[in-house]
Amino acid sequence: MQKLILIAGPSGAGKTTISEYLANTFAIPRVLTHTTRPMRPEERSKESYHFESDASFKKLHFFEHVKYGSYQYGSSKEALDQAWQDHDLVSLIVDIKGAQSYLAKLEKQVYFLYVTASSKKMLAERLIKRGDDPNKIKERLTGSELNVLPPTLQKYAHILVNDDWNQTKRQLDNIVKELSK
Numbered sequence: 055m056q057k058l059i060l061i062a063g064p065s066g067a068g069k070t071t072i073s074e075y076l077a078n079t080f081a082i083p084r085v086l087t088h089t090t091r092p093m094r095p096e097e098r099s100k101e102s103y104h105f106e107s108d109a110s111f112k113k114l115h116f117f118e119h120v121k122y123g124s125y126q127y128g129s130s131k132e133a134l135d136q137a138w139q140d141h142d143l144v145s146l147i148v149d150i151k152g153a154q155s156y157l158a159k160l161e162k163q164v165y166f167l168y169v170t171a172s173s174k175k176m177l178a179e180r181l182i183k184r185g186d187d188p189n190k191i192k193e194r195l196t197g198s199e200l201n202v203l204p205p206t207l208q209k210y211a212h213i214l215v216n217d218d219w220n221q222t223k224r225q226l227d228n229i230v231k232e233l234s235k
């Protein structure tokens with residue numbers, strides 16, 4: 055069965071780092087999504103996201119889309135189906151609302167990986183080190199943007215506390231082994 059490793063969690067938890075590890079170690083590609091936010095220095099167009107203007111974003115057809123902070127984000131079923139043509143296991147990063155949409159629509163095809171860290175302090179320190187704007191960090195680590203796991207999604211979530219990268223890698227290796235059986 056084609057499966058989707060759906061990754062969600064707070065900003066700085068390590069979602070992108072994990073998806074890159076899955077791609078580099080197991081050739082599990084990440085399905086790219088679309089955003090209107092500006093590119094970060096370490097990002098590349100069509101590798102990190104499809105970067106859109108407000109006008110080009112409006113023209114696209116999405117499976118689900120959300121406003122997160124000041125920007126729009128959206129993902130398409132076409133991109134997922136295209137990735138599934140070549141790979142039975144793919145990953146996708148979304149916020150909690152996006153995770154709800156995928157779990158509701160794709161059900162058992164989804165392996166929901168909720169990534170977090172032990173403290174907000176740890177998340178904030180990582181975002182500072184990544185070079186994020188301190189005002190945006192505050193915004194991202196409060197309210198709905200913190201991507202707290204709601205009680206309704208707890209039964210679907212495989213929770214990964216990404217404090218220690220070596221331990222995380224071992225956990226990911228086991229997850230992929232199970233999903234590849």
Ligand SMILES: Nc1ncnc2c1ncn2[C@@H]1O[C@H](COP(=O)(O)OP(=O)(O)OP(=O)(O)O)[C@@H](O)[C@H]1O
Pocket residue numbers: 063064065066067068069070071072180181183184216217218219222
């Ligand atoms: N286990 C870890 N220990 C220390 N630093 C980590 C760990 N995992 C990831 N990082 C670092 O933390 C920073 C944030 O990671 P990453 O960009 O993957 O988070 P994210 O969840 O995708 O965040 P966002 O939602 O804001 O895009 C990066 O600089 C990354 O290298």
Ligand SMILES: Nc1nc2c(ncn2[C@@H]2O[C@H](COP(=O)(O)O)[C@@H](O)[C@H]2O)c(=O)[nH]1
Pocket residue numbers: 061062063065069087088091118119120122127128129147148149150151152153201
């Ligand atoms: N529901 C969706 N959420 C998405 C999508 N693409 C990314 N995201 C989530 O947005 C926030 C912010 O991302 P960032 O790259 O600016 O840090 C984060 O929680 C992502 O998981 C999408 O297509 N749909």
